[in-house]
């Protein structure tokens with residue numbers, strides 16, 4: 001009998017429902033994570049539990065209500081669909097599971113189910129192609145926190161990043177081909193932002209600035225999220241024949257100032273002021289459509305662009321259940 005292998009996919013997580021209570025509970029778990037708000041404990045507790053969550057919960061809940069569909073939260077729906085398709089592709093030698101870093105299905109619950117199956121090997125695959133301590137780092141830390149307490153610790157493979165995987169790039173190239181790129185004045189590659197200090201912490205030899213992260217990936221910056229985002233963009237743009245003069249890399253969803261620049265909303269305003277009318281927006285850090293793509297890009301940036309003279313912000317659909325994305329995950333599993 002061949003040993004079965006367990007595969008654990010992890011995505012970020014989403015509230016259990018768009019109610020204010022569920023959104024509050026989600027934000028509280030998410031933002032109390034020291035890898036997300038990386039400031040001293042007492043300051044984080046005060047900032048998150050007294051300032052951010054009480055003020056943000058009802059505002060965010062309204063946005064989640066717009067996002068919610070009959071299938072629930074798109075992030076969870078598409079992640080589950082990707083899990084099912086990956087299971088079909090891998091066949092019966094593998095058991096594929098899905099967990100969310102925040103809320104449900106939770107990493108401890110899913111790992112407990114996996115522990116009982118006695119796998120000789122577990123492969124952990126965060127659905128974040130670019131490493132960030134706030135996403136991949138946090139998901140992997142949570143897995144290690146749980147597994148370290150097991151009596152029997154199986155062979156464990158943790159996948160950190162794969163932004164340059166040919167099938168992942170191919171997925172976004174295929175998504176891009178669904179649009180007539182020549183019809184657009186400019187193309188944005190809008191990635192989820194991070195506080196600048198979180199980029200700096202990746203380095204042993206000084207801050208991110210000065211490492212040429214906009215242009216190359218080296219031994220020093222290979223785990224810098226910004227360097228990985230720019231490298232991802234070059235790979236997609238090159239394949240689609242988009243010249244560097246026709247695109248801009250930018251970063252969205254900042255909570256305050258001091259996040260990695262340029263900010264997507266500022267870039268969009270500038271594009272409008274320059275007289276551009278149509279923008280095509282890729283968001284390659286998200287492998288499943290979610291609040292940050294459907295609402296922030298698809299609705300809020302559309303409105304913002306319109307206010308500044310533009311006409312259309314067209315979001316490129318995320319990978320969701322695209323065959324290249326499933327192929328990417330399959331090949332990462334088989335390599336491990």
Ligand SMILES: C=CC1=C(C)c2cc3[nH]c(cc4nc(cc5[nH]c(cc1n2)c(C)c5CCC(=O)O)C(CCC(=O)O)=C4C)c(C)c3C=C
Nearest residue numbers: 012013014015036060075132134135192195285290291292
């Ligand atoms: C690339 C993956 C992600 C990184 C890195 C990341 C960092 C990060 N996020 C916040 C704050 C928020 N993010 C929110 C939503 C959200 N974030 C990601 C992914 C990454 N975040 C996703 C996929 C989503 C959408 C989830 C969904 O349910 O659809 C939110 C909640 C929404 C809101 O209230 O605006 C917050 C807050 C920080 C602070 C951070 C790193 C420091």
Ligand SMILES: [Fe+2]
Nearest residue numbers: 012192253292
């Ligand atoms: Fe986020």
Ligand SMILES: [Fe+2]
Nearest residue numbers: 208213221224
């Ligand atoms: Fe960097």
